[in-house]
Amino acid sequence: MCLAVPMEIKSISNNVAQVEVGGVANEVRLELIDEEPKVGDFVIVHAGFALRRLDREEGLETIKLFEEGLNLELT
Amino acid sequence: MNSLEQKLKDPKLCRSIVGRINEELDGELRFMEVCGTHTVSIFQSGVRSLLPDGIIHLSGPGCPVCVTHEREVAAFLDLAERKDVIVATFGDLMRVPGPNKRNLKAAQAEGARIKVVYSPFDAVNLAKEHPGDKVVFLGVGFETTAPTIAATIKIAQEAGVNNFLVLSFHKLVPPVMKVLVEDPELAVNAFMLPGHVCMVSGLEPYRFLADKHGIPAVVTGFEPVDILRSILTFIRMRNKGEAAVTNGYVRAVADGGNPKAQAIMNEVFEPCDALFRGMGSIPAAGLGIREAYGDFDAIRALGLTLPDVPPLAGCKCGDVLRGKIRPDECPLFKKVCTPANPVGPCMVSTEGSCAAYYKYQI
Numbered sequence: 269m270c271l272a273v274p275m276e277i278k279s280i281s282n283n284v285a286q287v288e289v290g291g292v293a294n295e296v297r298l299e300l301i302d303e304e305p306k307v308g309d310f311v312i313v314h315a316g317f318a319l320r321r322l323d324r325e326e327g328l329e330t331i332k333l334f335e336e337g338l339n340l341e342l343t
Numbered sequence: 344m345n346s347l348e349q350k351l352k353d354p355k356l357c358r359s360i361v362g363r364i365n366e367e368l369d370g371e372l373r374f375m376e377v378c379g380t381h382t383v384s385i386f387q388s389g390v391r392s393l394l395p396d397g398i399i400h401l402s403g404p405g406c407p408v409c410v411t412h413e414r415e416v417a418a419f420l421d422l423a424e425r426k427d428v429i430v431a432t433f434g435d436l437m438r439v440p441g442p443n444k445r446n447l448k449a450a451q452a453e454g455a456r457i458k459v460v461y462s463p464f465d466a467v468n469l470a471k472e473h474p475g476d477k478v479v480f481l482g483v484g485f486e487t488t489a490p491t492i493a494a495t496i497k498i499a500q501e502a503g504v505n506n507f508l509v510l511s512f513h514k515l516v517p518p519v520m521k522v523l524v525e526d527p528e529l530a531v532n533a534f535m536l537p538g539h540v541c542m543v544s545g546l547e548p549y550r551f552l553a554d555k556h557g558i559p560a561v562v563t564g565f566e567p568v569d570i571l572r573s574i575l576t577f578i579r580m581r582n583k584g585e586a587a588v589t590n591g592y593v594r595a596v597a598d599g600g601n602p603k604a605q606a607i608m609n610e611v612f613e614p615c616d617a618l619f620r621g622m623g624s625i626p627a628a629g630l631g632i633r634e635a636y637g638d639f640d641a642i643r644a645l646g647l648t649l650p651d652v653p654p655l656a657g658c659k660c661g662d663v664l665r666g667k668i669r670p671d672e673c674p675l676f677k678k679v680c681t682p683a684n685p686v687g688p689c690m691v692s693t694e695g696s697c698a699a700y701y702k703y704q705i
């Protein structure tokens with residue numbers, strides 16, 4: 269039940285966002301998110317509320333640094 | 344699929360981390376994850392089968408359904424008997440065994456009005472549709488879930504919905520971890536911290552693990568790379584003789600957590616003692632509804648008490664949740680207790696460690 273899934277914001281009106289993941293659309297409430305979400309952002313959704321914006325750039329950057337740290341021979 | 348998700352599952356990257364783990368591991372490492380979603384992910388992704396024998400994985404008290412006490416389940420069942428009440432609940436609670444193995448699903452089949460919802464907010468709409476009844480939402484979950492329910496109570500208050508009530512049996516993760524680490528029999532060297540719980544609470548409440556007990560802990564995401572990387576971090580910290588609480592899930596977790604969610608949760612709830620399945624009462628490990636929101640508190644409004652009931656005979660969930668035994672060390676595992684005929688909650692919940700062992704092991 270603690271499953272929190274990332275979903276993409278398609279539109280926002282009155283503290284409610286339309287979100288989508290894998291073709292499944294849903295409505296989520298925005299009362300709990302601590303930064304102003306924008307259309308196109310991915311948010312982590314739990315029990316019908318967006319809890320946090322997912323920072324994909326940050327994620328990619330971390331992976332890159334990590335790969336470098338492991339000295340992967342990238343093909 | 345987006346390249347971030349692909350990279351986080353990339354077999355090549357996973358293999359090279361496993362290679363490092365093998366190279367750098369000195370002796371045995373016993374780590375515990377404190378989140379049901381990690382339990383499932385570690386088995387489902389195949390991460391567990393990649394780990395060397397020296398790495399021992401234990402599942403702790405991080406599945407909210409599993410830690411729900413039998414007295415709490417008995418209270419849910421009593422509530423479902425009331426003629427003027429509609430019970431609204433997340434689906435996972437439906438099959439959790441209470442006294443005499445009875446559960447909400449059986450009560451529903453016998454006519455109790457029980458409605459499965461996906462969001463506590465749906466329960467407010469249900470209350471609007473049934474003005475003559477009381478709609479009681481069963482509030483179960485940790486710091487990830489509690490703010491969603493606190494926000495729902497505030498929304499119901501603003502909308503003047505006065506037949507919506509919450510039975511708050513929410514639980515907090517740090518106090519139960521405190522009990523675990525203070526157990527002299529604890530045999531855990533490192534903790535994988537629950538990513539989504541930390542998304543709300545931040546790292547601060549977990550610093551005591553390293554500062555006071557010298558146990559490293561890493562906030563971890565749910566993809567194979569996240570999990571393997573945390574294990575490598577544990578090994579590296581140990582090899583250097585260090586212990587720290589670090590954030591391995593920066594794309595979703597800020598070190599300070601989510602202050603807005605924390606504020607709403609603290610406005611509506613206050614800490615109280617809580618009953619954990621198999622572990623008993625833990626001080627300040629629960630969240631009760633504050634007096635200011637007492638109109639929404641099912642305990643106050645309906646005068647509910649927790650019935651005294653005997654524990655489930657033979658079930659070793661308490662020992663499983665404390666990492667004292669593995670699920671397959673429970674005498675009932677696979678013999679009497681199966682997902683089709685579960686004895687305890689750890690076998691009922693898809694996030695339970697007994698269910699994960701049953702499904703993915705052997």
Ligand code: SF4
Nearest residue numbers: 659660673680687697
């Ligand atoms: S195998 Fe069944 S009876 Fe044993 S601890 Fe797990 S849930 Fe309880």
